[in-house]
Amino acid sequence: MLSLEQIKGIGPSSIKLLNKIGIKSVEDLINNIPRKYEDYSNVLKISKIRPGSVTIKARIHSVTKRYSRKGLHMTEALASDDSGSVKLMWFNQPYRASSLKKDEDYYISGEFAPSYKYLSIQNPSVELVSSFPINTARIVPQYKLTKGLSSNNIRKFTKLAFDKTKINETLPNWLIEEYSLISRDKALFHMHFPSTFKDMDEAKKRIGFEEVFELSLASELNKREFSKNNGLKIPISEKEIVEFVSKLPYKLTDDQRKATWQILLDMSSGVPMNRLLEGDVGSGKTIVALISAINALNSGYQTAIMAPTEILASQHFNTIKNLLPNKLKDKVILLSGQLKLNDKKKAQAEIENGKSLIIIGTHALIQDKIKFKNLGYVVIDEQHRFGVEQRKLLQSKADVMPHVLNMSATPIPRSIALTLYGELEITILAEKPAGRQTVNTEVINPEQRLNLYKSLDSKLANGEQTFIVCPLITDDVTAGRSLSVENISKQVKQWLPKHEITVIHGKMKSEEKDKIMHDFKNGAIKILVSTTVIEVGVDIPNATTMIIEGADKFGLAQLHQLRGRIGRGDKPGACYLIPTDSDGFSRRLKYIEKIYDGFKLADYDLEMRGPGAIYGTVQHGALDLRVAKLTDTKLIALARKAANQYILKNENLLQYPELKARVDRLRTITNLN
Numbered sequence: 001m002l003s004l005e006q007i008k009g010i011g012p013s014s015i016k017l018l019n020k021i022g023i024k025s026v027e028d029l030i031n032n033i034p035r036k037y038e039d040y041s042n043v044l045k046i047s048k049i050r051p052g053s054v055t056i057k058a059r060i061h062s063v064t065k066r067y068s069r070k071g072l073h074m075t076e077a078l079a080s081d082d083s084g085s086v087k088l089m090w091f092n093q094p095y096r097a098s099s100l101k102k103d104e105d106y107y108i109s110g111e112f113a114p115s116y117k118y119l120s121i122q123n124p125s126v127e128l129v130s131s132f133p134i135n136t137a138r139i140v141p142q143y144k145l146t147k148g149l150s151s152n153n154i155r156k157f158t159k160l161a162f163d164k165t166k167i168n169e170t171l172p173n174w175l176i177e178e179y180s181l182i183s184r185d186k187a188l189f190h191m192h193f194p195s196t197f198k199d200m201d202e203a204k205k206r207i208g209f210e211e212v213f214e215l216s217l218a219s220e221l222n223k224r225e226f227s228k229n230n231g232l233k234i235p236i237s238e239k240e241i242v243e244f245v246s247k248l249p250y251k252l253t254d255d256q257r258k259a260t261w262q263i264l265l266d267m268s269s270g271v272p273m274n275r276l277l278e279g280d281v282g283s284g285k286t287i288v289a290l291i292s293a294i295n296a297l298n299s300g301y302q303t304a305i306m307a308p309t310e311i312l313a314s315q316h317f318n319t320i321k322n323l324l325p326n327k328l329k330d331k332v333i334l335l336s337g338q339l340k341l342n343d344k345k346k347a348q349a350e351i352e353n354g355k356s357l358i359i360i361g362t363h364a365l366i367q368d369k370i371k372f373k374n375l376g377y378v379v380i381d382e383q384h385r386f387g388v389e390q391r392k393l394l395q396s397k398a399d400v401m402p403h404v405l406n407m408s409a410t411p412i413p414r415s416i417a418l419t420l421y422g423e424l425e426i427t428i429l430a431e432k433p434a435g436r437q438t439v440n441t442e443v444i445n446p447e448q449r450l451n452l453y454k455s456l457d458s459k460l461a462n463g464e465q466t467f468i469v470c471p472l473i474t475d476d477v478t479a480g481r482s483l484s485v486e487n488i489s490k491q492v493k494q495w496l497p498k499h500e501i502t503v504i505h506g507k508m509k510s511e512e513k514d515k516i517m518h519d520f521k522n523g524a525i526k527i528l529v530s531t532t533v534i535e536v537g538v539d540i541p542n543a544t545t546m547i548i549e550g551a552d553k554f555g556l557a558q559l560h561q562l563r564g565r566i567g568r569g570d571k572p573g574a575c576y577l578i579p580t581d582s583d584g585f586s587r588r589l590k591y592i593e594k595i596y597d598g599f600k601l602a603d604y605d606l607e608m609r610g611p612g613a614i615y616g617t618v619q620h621g622a623l624d625l626r627v628a629k630l631t632d633t634k635l636i637a638l639a640r641k642a643a644n645q646y647i648l649k650n651e652n653l654l655q656y657p658e659l660k661a662r663v664d665r666l667r668t669i670t671n672l673n
């Protein structure tokens with residue numbers, strides 16, 4: 001393909017501006033999907049136009065310029081066709097007059113509306129009549145812009161790019177036919193310049209299909225490549241496991257049983273497991289990981305459990321140590337960044353010589369100097385908190401591809417999980433352990449805030465702790481009420497003068513955050529004002545209250561995760577949601593008062609607000625789909641099916657270099673192997 005420089009009509013200064021919005025090549029220009037469209041396709045006679053968006057085909061004359069009484073520059077003109085005349089008006093566009101050619105025929109598109117007592121078409125786009133207008137008299141694409149670059153410019157450049165470029169097909173014929181798609185060149189062209197809405201729909205279908213197809217192909221290829229690895233056959237040590245489970249202080253839920261059994265089967269199959277265990281906060285994922293780790297241990301294999309923070313790692317360590325029978329207690333070790341040098345060396349040695357069989361830690365586990373003896377099983381807690389590279393590094397410490405369990409508390413609806421994590425087998429823990437406390441949730445009118453905060457006084461005096469969550473770190477000034485950590489913490493200080501207030505947010509160093517969370521956990525800190533950084537999964541028995549400011553700014557699933565951090569002891573938790581203003585008393589927030597199920601909430605938000613609502617909780621490169629909608633389950637199912645057929649037919653990706661390049665890129669983004 002040509003470079004932008006090679007296209008006559010795109011100058012160096014335009015190239016700079018295009019670069020600014022991420023368009024670095026002709027390919028980028030062509031793939032720059034419009035943000036939206038305006039319909040100016042209906043060309044009317046002047047006598048027929050009514051207020052609203054209109055397009056006419058008319059001759060322009062009587063062009064004049066003047067300043068209004070208020071000092072506004074105005075260009076006025078008259079446009080006439082055989083049915084009548086209409087006034088055109090441009091405000092503050094002094095260059096207009098000289099660019100208009102008198103007595104020529106133009107397409108003119110704009111808002112027909114009253115101004116200065118009479119109706120005129122205001123700030124219209126005009127272009128000389130031609131067989132292929134791009135700014136008027138059609139369905140007009142609107143683009144993401146930057147200062148100095150208009151949609152008109154981009155349309156012009158895009159059209160030039162299409163004139164000079166041959167666009168290759170990237171899908172085989174059988175697939176295009178079977179799924180009734182249009183060709184790639186037509187689809188891309190119609191994405192920008194559809195003649196009809198049908199054109200546009202067909203284009204969206206093809207491009208959206210292609211996006212999900214590529215994503216599915218990438219994850220399917222990853223999955224196949226992964227399963228080609230020789231895996232360890234770790235037999236199921238049924239007797240020991242039954243005994244361990246029978247001594248647990250609680251009865252496993254059915255879902256926990258099923259998930260555990262599935263994992264044990266995977267481990268014994270000889271194909272490396274790569275599984276996502278998805279379960280709401282408190283659904284009891286840790287014990288599933290532990291039972292399978294004990295199974296590995298019984299065959300002499302080491303398990304590495306990696307958690308995103310020191311505090312979570314040490315919590316796992318304590319939980320696990322407590323649950324293990326005495327004879328195994330010295331097989332588990334915590335590799336903490338806080339260990340003294342000598343202890344660290346000792347820990348390293350025990351990992352390396354195989355004395356330790358269950359090794360728990362943070363990123364510390366992936367350091368070069370950490371060597372395992374016989375690593376057979378890798379558990380990644382809160383998997384979305386780790387990058388691909390980090391997960392891979394840990395796996396690479398095993399001699400043979402280990403079994404991998406990814407755990408996540410993010411309630412991603414199944415349809416979306418399948419698209420995003422296609423290379424993983426997915427297990428969902430839907431059931432909560434019986435007798436689990438729910439957190440009483442109430443939406444509070446902002447006017448009642450002061451009362452609410454004052455009511456904390458006696459609870460705090462009682463030794464209970466409070467989280468206050470805000471949507472921002474610092475002020476973004478304007479809005480009447482500021483909901484930043486900075487500002488709320490100042491206010492709360494005035495309202496609760498007897499208590500000390502600590503602040504935590506994402507801009508702090510992780511050691512600092514760890515220390516604060518640690519102090520909060522052991523009760524040294526009573527009130528924590530924070531952003532959403534507060535740790536998922538940490539047990540703080542005395543944290544009974546959570547106030548969420550600007551609650552309408554969060555996704556429901558995210559609110560649910562936040563409130564999951566309280567009420568984890570024997571005292572019940574109370575969560576108060578304060579919307580930004582009284583208008584925020586929406587059905588959405590009312591829904592979370594009643595529903596205590598992360599998956600239901602995620603589904604509801606998906607319907608109400610689209611996938612954007614769950615972006616807050618998931619970070620995934622594949623989410624920047626441009627055309628396909630993750631809610632379009634039909635399209636997703638078709639594209640996934642097509643990807644599987646493609647692989648079964650042994651299509652050679654090398655035939656389609658552009659497709660290959662894109663799929664390769666996606667493989668590195670989505671790769672969870």
Ligand code: ADP
Binds near residue numbers: 250282409537
């Ligand atoms: P998460 O899935 O959020 O990681 P955890 O594994 O931390 O959840 O479990 C949350 C709490 O529930 C822990 O205190 C654990 O001991 C307890 N738990 C786990 N399974 C059960 C069960 N079947 N019955 C009762 N309590 C359970």
Ligand code: MG
Binds near residue numbers: 286381537
């Ligand atoms: Mg957990």
